[in-house]
Amino acid sequence: MNNPLLEQHSLPPFHSIKVDHIKPAVQIRIDHVWSVLRQQLELIEQGETPSWSNLIAPFEEVSDLLNQTWSPVSHLNGVQNSDDLRDIYAECVQLLTEFGTAIDQYEPLYKAYKTLAASEGFSALTQTQKKVIQDALRDFTLSGIALPKEQKQRYGEIKQRLSTLSTEFSNNVLDSTQAWYKQFDKVEALAGLPESALAGAKQMAEQKNKSGYLITLDAPSYMAVVTYTDDRQLRKIIYTAYATRATQSSNENRDWDNSSLIDETLALRHELALLLGFKNYAELSLATKMAESPQQVIDFLHELAQKSLPMAKQDLTTLQDFAKKEHNIEIVEAWDVAYYSEKLRQRDYAIAQETLRPYFPAEKVMSGMFTVVNKLFNIEIEPVSDIELYHNDVQFFSIRKEKKIIAYFYFDIYAREKKRGGAWMADCRTRRVSNGELQLPVAFLTCNFTPPVGDTPSLLTHQDVTTLFHEFGHGLHHMLTQMTEAAISGISGVAWDAVELPSQFLENWCWEKEVIPMISGHYESGEALPDDLLEKMLAAKNFQSGMQMLRQIEFSLFDIVLHADYNADAPVPVQAVLDNIRDQVSIMRPPSFNKFQNSFSHIFAGGYAAGYYSYKWAEVLSADAFSLFEEKGIFDKKTGEAFLNTVLANGGSQEPMELFKAFRGREPNIKALLRHGGLL
Numbered sequence: 273m274n275n276p277l278l279e280q281h282s283l284p285p286f287h288s289i290k291v292d293h294i295k296p297a298v299q300i301r302i303d304h305v306w307s308v309l310r311q312q313l314e315l316i317e318q319g320e321t322p323s324w325s326n327l328i329a330p331f332e333e334v335s336d337l338l339n340q341t342w343s344p345v346s347h348l349n350g351v352q353n354s355d356d357l358r359d360i361y362a363e364c365v366q367l368l369t370e371f372g373t374a375i376d377q378y379e380p381l382y383k384a385y386k387t388l389a390a391s392e393g394f395s396a397l398t399q400t401q402k403k404v405i406q407d408a409l410r411d412f413t414l415s416g417i418a419l420p421k422e423q424k425q426r427y428g429e430i431k432q433r434l435s436t437l438s439t440e441f442s443n444n445v446l447d448s449t450q451a452w453y454k455q456f457d458k459v460e461a462l463a464g465l466p467e468s469a470l471a472g473a474k475q476m477a478e479q480k481n482k483s484g485y486l487i488t489l490d491a492p493s494y495m496a497v498v499t500y501t502d503d504r505q506l507r508k509i510i511y512t513a514y515a516t517r518a519t520q521s522s523n524e525n526r527d528w529d530n531s532s533l534i535d536e537t538l539a540l541r542h543e544l545a546l547l548l549g550f551k552n553y554a555e556l557s558l559a560t561k562m563a564e565s566p567q568q569v570i571d572f573l574h575e576l577a578q579k580s581l582p583m584a585k586q587d588l589t590t591l592q593d594f595a596k597k598e599h600n601i602e603i604v605e606a607w608d609v610a611y612y613s614e615k616l617r618q619r620d621y622a623i624a625q626e627t628l629r630p631y632f633p634a635e636k637v638m639s640g641m642f643t644v645v646n647k648l649f650n651i652e653i654e655p656v657s658d659i660e661l662y663h664n665d666v667q668f669f670s671i672r673k674e675k676k677i678i679a680y681f682y683f684d685i686y687a688r689e690k691k692r693g694g695a696w697m698a699d700c701r702t703r704r705v706s707n708g709e710l711q712l713p714v715a716f717l718t719c720n721f722t723p724p725v726g727d728t729p730s731l732l733t734h735q736d737v738t739t740l741f742h743e744f745g746h747g748l749h750h751m752l753t754q755m756t757e758a759a760i761s762g763i764s765g766v767a768w769d770a771v772e773l774p775s776q777f778l779e780n781w782c783w784e785k786e787v788i789p790m791i792s793g794h795y796e797s798g799e800a801l802p803d804d805l806l807e808k809m810l811a812a813k814n815f816q817s818g819m820q821m822l823r824q825i826e827f828s829l830f831d832i833v834l835h836a837d838y839n840a841d842a843p844v845p846v847q848a849v850l851d852n853i854r855d856q857v858s859i860m861r862p863p864s865f866n867k868f869q870n871s872f873s874h875i876f877a878g879g880y881a882a883g884y885y886s887y888k889w890a891e892v893l894s895a896d897a898f899s900l901f902e903e904k905g906i907f908d909k910k911t912g913e914a915f916l917n918t919v920l921a922n923g924g925s926q927e928p929m930e931l932f933k934a935f936r937g938r939e940p941n942i943k944a945l946l947r948h949g950g951l952l
């Protein structure tokens with residue numbers, strides 16, 4: 273059968289891809305990887321010394337073919353879904369997951385990598401090639417493959433149990449979230465809620481076959497109620513319900529209490545870390561990250577906390593004074609914070625994102641952004657026509673540097689039916705050398721902005737503009753790489769806590785006075801965003817930044833300390849760990865019934881265990897990197913070139929700290945982040 277997903281194309285042949293092609297193609301590609309691997313390992317078995325050319329290169333070659341088959345499918349599943357595609361996609365994800373696990377656990381392959389790393393030929397490899405092999409060996413080790421038989425079995429048991437615990441944890445959060453609701457017949461009971469939230473509450477009631485309005489603990493409903501409802505008692509009720517999800521108190525009909533799951537998870541994670549030779553789970557988590565040790569992370573967070581505390585206290589005092597003076601509230605309780613903060617924000621900083629829209633037509637913002645990166649990195653971005661696209665909304669561009677095309681990307685920025693929400697960058701082709709030929713990197717950039725309506729062009733909020741810059745930053749990391757080995761090319765192999773550096777870095781430009789005329793122009797008058805509006809936006813950006821900062825630090829510290837200081841002989845109760853952290857960095861103690869840890873899915877049911885600090889970490893890196901542009905000029909050519917040649921060019925081929933230092937001339941520090949947040 274002719275299968276376009278198995279043919280060689282420089283770009284995905286979107287017009288001819290049919291759902292029926294997908295599964296056979298994925299299966300054939302997987303089989304192909306196995307047969308090439310077995311063939312090469314056989315040669316090695318027969319006496320050939322494992323080398324780059326008889327092991328790594330052929331493995332990369334066939335893995336890349338699998339990626340070429342899968343990347344358009346995975347992209348279509350996100351941006352042009354259908355019931356058929358969804359089912360096939362799920363089946364293929366299953367196949368690919370099993371394949372990935374089998375590779376991780378494939379002993380002959382692991383042994384060949386090990387022999388290669390110890391061979392004479394290894395020292396003759398390039399630094400980059402060495403890094404590819406070392407990373408692979410590290411990941412093999414972390415997958416437990418090197419353990420003696422009994423321990424390996426225990427490793428498998430723990431992994432399996434942890435996966436069950438994580439699923440149960442999130443199910444409990446979900447069930448206890450969904451079980452709670454409150455119904456109101458009269459709209460007056462919900463006074464203060466904005467129209468959109470009321471419409472949501474009405475719709476929710478209809479969905480559950482109730483009359484009137486329903487409020488729930490789903491994020492949009494919860495957030496709207498604690499932020500806007502004038503009924504203080506109702507705020508208290510919903511706050512209490514939200515803060516006790518998956519606890520004993522939410523446990524009327526079923527056992528949704530996550531407390532014991534948390535205890536078991538922590539114990540098993542600790543045991544897993546010991547099995548692999550680490551002192552605790554935090555160390556295991558950091559083995560693949562930029563941060564070097566749990567202590568470094570803890571010190572980093574404490575320093576940030578200390579520097580942010582004065583401003584956070586001031587934020588709180590301002591809030592309390594405001595609530596007292598204007599609303600006669602003696603004590604601002606936990607369920608009052610969002611409500612009075614919103615009132616205060618509206619009084620002092622209100623700018624509706626809607627009033628900004630006319631200034632940011634999507635096309636203007638995009639071409640302005642291309643100008644920005646042209647000035648920074650000396651690259652030219654041009655539309656390319658006559659390319660097979662999967663939808664009329666999609667645009668396709670090339671990136672040129674010194675007259676040569678170096679990358680391409682798809683831009684799919686409008687919301688539409690059958691398209692997943694949010695914004696993201698995904699890789700379509702990785703930059704690498706294949707049989708002596710350079711394969712150029714290609715990216716998928718996806719957003720969900722309001723599409724044009726009639727004669728009115730697509731108009732973005734400034735938040736949308738920031739999102740666009742953010743994703744384009746990821747895109748540049750993928751596309752401006754100079755690497756030629758897939759495993760460390762672009763964003764591949766980049767430590768997890770360093771991945772957000774280029775994306776958050778690029779966001780800075782859309783807040784710059786000098787850049788505003790490039791990216792804005794009223795869609796009727798052409799007038800750039802007025803200065804006073806930008807000033808207001810900047811002031812609003814830092815509203816309560818001290819309080820926000822401390823909140824994130826509290827979560828991050830709790831997470832890292834919980835995993836770093838775990839004592840297997842006498843585990844400290846989780847609540848005690850949290851209370852202790854709060855003693856150090858909280859300015860407002862939540863009520864004792866608040867058990868936010870029981871629904872902290874990021875660390876108990878997501879990938880963020882001993883990694884929650886990454887949010888702040890990446891912010892420090894990006895702010896500090898940008899501060900060099902503030903010193904030298906935001907379009908300083910030399911500085912732009914330096915960022916390009918260090919952080920963007922080298923992908924995962926070097927430690928991110930080394931790349932950062934090569935760019936910045938020193939290790940990162942927190943000053944720029946504090947200054948940008950108005951915390952100094």
Ligand code: ZN
Pocket residue numbers: 742746772775
């Ligand atoms: Zn991002």
